[in-house]
Amino acid sequence: MLLGSIEAGGTKFVCAVGDETYHVKQQIQYPTTTPEETLQKAIDFFKQFSDLQAISIASFGPIEIRRDAEMYGYITDTPKAGWSQTNFLGLLKAAFDLPIYWTTDVNGSAYGEYVLAAQTGHRLNALTYYTIGTGVGAGTVLGGTFVGTLGHPEVGHVRLKRHPDDLAFKGICPYHGDCLEGLVAGPTFEARTGREGQDIPLTDHVWDIMAYYVAQAALQTTLHIRPQRIVFGGGVVSEGFLRKVRHEFAALMNDYQDVGQLADYMTMPLAKNNGSATIGNFALAYREVKSEHQN
Amino acid sequence: MLLGSIEAGGTKFVCAVGDETYHVKQQIQYPTTTPEETLQKAIDFFKQFSDLQAISIASFGPIEIRRDAEMYGYITDTPKAGWSQTNFLGLLKAAFDLPIYWTTDVNGSAYGEYVLAAQTGHRLNALTYYTIGTGVGAGTVLGGTFVGTLGHPEVGHVRLKRHPDDLAFKGICPYHGDCLEGLVAGPTFEARTGREGQDIPLTDHVWDIMAYYVAQAALQTTLHIRPQRIVFGGGVVSEGFLRKVRHEFAALMNDYQDVGQLADYMTMPLAKNNGSATIGNFALAYREVKSEHQN
Numbered sequence: 001m002l003l004g005s006i007e008a009g010g011t012k013f014v015c016a017v018g019d020e021t022y023h024v025k026q027q028i029q030y031p032t033t034t035p036e037e038t039l040q041k042a043i044d045f046f047k048q049f050s051d052l053q054a055i056s057i058a059s060f061g062p063i064e065i066r067r068d069a070e071m072y073g074y075i076t077d078t079p080k081a082g083w084s085q086t087n088f089l090g091l092l093k094a095a096f097d098l099p100i101y102w103t104t105d106v107n108g109s110a111y112g113e114y115v116l117a118a119q120t121g122h123r124l125n126a127l128t129y130y131t132i133g134t135g136v137g138a139g140t141v142l143g144g145t146f147v148g149t150l151g152h153p154e155v156g157h158v159r160l161k162r163h164p165d166d167l168a169f170k171g172i173c174p175y176h177g178d179c180l181e182g183l184v185a186g187p188t189f190e191a192r193t194g195r196e197g198q199d200i201p202l203t204d205h206v207w208d209i210m211a212y213y214v215a216q217a218a219l220q221t222t223l224h225i226r227p228q229r230i231v232f233g234g235g236v237v238s239e240g241f242l243r244k245v246r247h248e249f250a251a252l253m254n255d256y257q258d259v260g261q262l263a264d265y266m267t268m269p270l271a272k273n274n275g276s277a278t279i280g281n282f283a284l285a286y287r288e289v290k291s292e293h294q295n
Numbered sequence: 296m297l298l299g300s301i302e303a304g305g306t307k308f309v310c311a312v313g314d315e316t317y318h319v320k321q322q323i324q325y326p327t328t329t330p331e332e333t334l335q336k337a338i339d340f341f342k343q344f345s346d347l348q349a350i351s352i353a354s355f356g357p358i359e360i361r362r363d364a365e366m367y368g369y370i371t372d373t374p375k376a377g378w379s380q381t382n383f384l385g386l387l388k389a390a391f392d393l394p395i396y397w398t399t400d401v402n403g404s405a406y407g408e409y410v411l412a413a414q415t416g417h418r419l420n421a422l423t424y425y426t427i428g429t430g431v432g433a434g435t436v437l438g439g440t441f442v443g444t445l446g447h448p449e450v451g452h453v454r455l456k457r458h459p460d461d462l463a464f465k466g467i468c469p470y471h472g473d474c475l476e477g478l479v480a481g482p483t484f485e486a487r488t489g490r491e492g493q494d495i496p497l498t499d500h501v502w503d504i505m506a507y508y509v510a511q512a513a514l515q516t517t518l519h520i521r522p523q524r525i526v527f528g529g530g531v532v533s534e535g536f537l538r539k540v541r542h543e544f545a546a547l548m549n550d551y552q553d554v555g556q557l558a559d560y561m562t563m564p565l566a567k568n569n570g571s572a573t574i575g576n577f578a579l580a581y582r583e584v585k586s587e588h589q590n
Contacts, residue, residue: 062552126444138519142444147437148521149421154552158515159456161473175551178456220453224433224519226443256470257357257449 058108353403
């Protein structure tokens with residue numbers, strides 16, 4: 001069965017076709033430019049595959065995910081220039097008479113990690129996926145569905161206890177200054193140090209500050225939702241960084257609640273090469289096909 | 296149909312019998328002393344009603360809610376003296392051959408507010424209930440079930456951005472110092488000011504500080520879970536205080552996400568006289584009876 005995936009990022013798009021075992025058969029990626037040009041490239045790619053059964057889109061946002069909302073399927077008020085009020089789903093639906101699933105980039109990734117965990121024998125009822133990159137967000141799969149009723153989660157904009165060695169930094173979020181995203185998104189390295197994160201060794205104290213904040217986000221997820229696993233993806237994250245995050249998390253939790261082995265609880269993605277969202281999309285597209293057949 | 300409710304608080308127990316329309320027929324309350332004495336009083340109360348169909352318990356915690364756990368039904372490591380490792384559910388099950396539902400106090404209250412909202416025509420998919428009293432906690436109903444897989448939420452222990460006029464206050468949580476509970480539980484008034492909260496007028500600046508922290512907790516709930524309503528109960532909460540919380544919430548959100556009218560989104564309980572948990576228990580006990588009949 002041929003299934004389509006669009007991972008729509010603010011920087012680049014990844015379009016892929018694959019099968020119900022989540023194997024990629026063909027894939028393209030290209031920079032995100034104007035909505036017209038960027039979405040047309042996706043349409044042109046999928047038009048090559050006449051036996052496509054369904055498509056799933058995991059998009060940057062904010063997006064409208066409430067099916068009964070007038071703007072369902074739109075990217076809404078996004079800081080990404082030119083993309084506000086883009087009828088993403090509508091344009092795809094006009095081009096393809098297929099079931100098309102629509103969710104956020106981090107929901108797609110969370111679903112990918114959820115199905116990969118099941119493949120490795122860990123059938124998790126609840127899993128949260130964080131991306132820490134150009135932006136910060138999270139998605140949670142709970143009982144096979146996504147958490148978020150009044151809209152999708154926007155975890156990047158919670159507030160945190162400031163690190164004592166970081167009080168002078170104002171944060172970079174245009175809406176909130178020192179919210180989570182304003183304190184730990186990739187561009188904060190340059191804002192704090194004048195250097196890019198990839199050029200700063202993990203031994204630099206700025207990484208301890210970053211870990212303190214990301215650990216607080218993980219603590220929030222733990223105490224609000226109690227998932228069985230929190231996966232961290234995005235350009236800022238590495239196994240070395242996660243070791244620091246786990247250390248800070250343990251100090252913050254102070255043995256108050258047990259989450260099992262931290263190395264199993266807070267993990268890198270199972271999907272290689274940032275492939276979580278594509279795998280999640282294949283699984284969600286497959287779910288759409290199955291549900292069509294049931295109706 | 297006669298249904299039983301135990302609202303088990305760290306200070307007092309409220310035991311009630313009522314019906315499937317959530318009306319209390321008889322109720323007693325008494326101080327929480329030793330587990331033996333306190334639970335025996337509950338058992339003696341319910342033994343009067345030979346036609347009781349089910350009981351639901353909404354308990355202070357932490358408690359074990361995972362049905363497959365060895366300690367399911369226990370109060371676990373609680374700061375409440377004498378109550379750690381109490382087999383609460385087991386003692387009740389030994390006394391009554393009835394379906395008995397077991398959850399947290401705030402989950403019980405959340406469920407009560409969920410069924411009352413439905414009675415007033417608001418069928419909410421997701422609702423969170425906060426208590427801000429001697430302790431601080433929250434429970435969330437999502438799609439008819441409670442959020443929490445690795446255990447129940449423990450929202451009282453998240454960290455917050457400190458208010459600039461409150462930096463000298465260390466917080467009162469024995470585990471975490473200035474976590475949410477350490478900053479806004481009822482006893483913080485005396486710790487900060489030497490006076491009890493009920494003696495401090497809402498015009499006092501300490502209430503602005505409290506509102507800033509509670510608004511951050513509501514923002515976390517909003518951005519992690521996106522419920523349709525957040526209900527606030529507990530001794531610290533009043534409509535006047537909630538007005539301050541909504542004001543701080545709006546400033547923190549800064550129009551980033553729409554949650555509708557704040558007066559409808561962040562509310563006092565629909566149940567009068569702290570009755571949310573009792574109503575929730577009746578509804579949960581009724582659900583147990585119905586599910587028994589289906590099996």
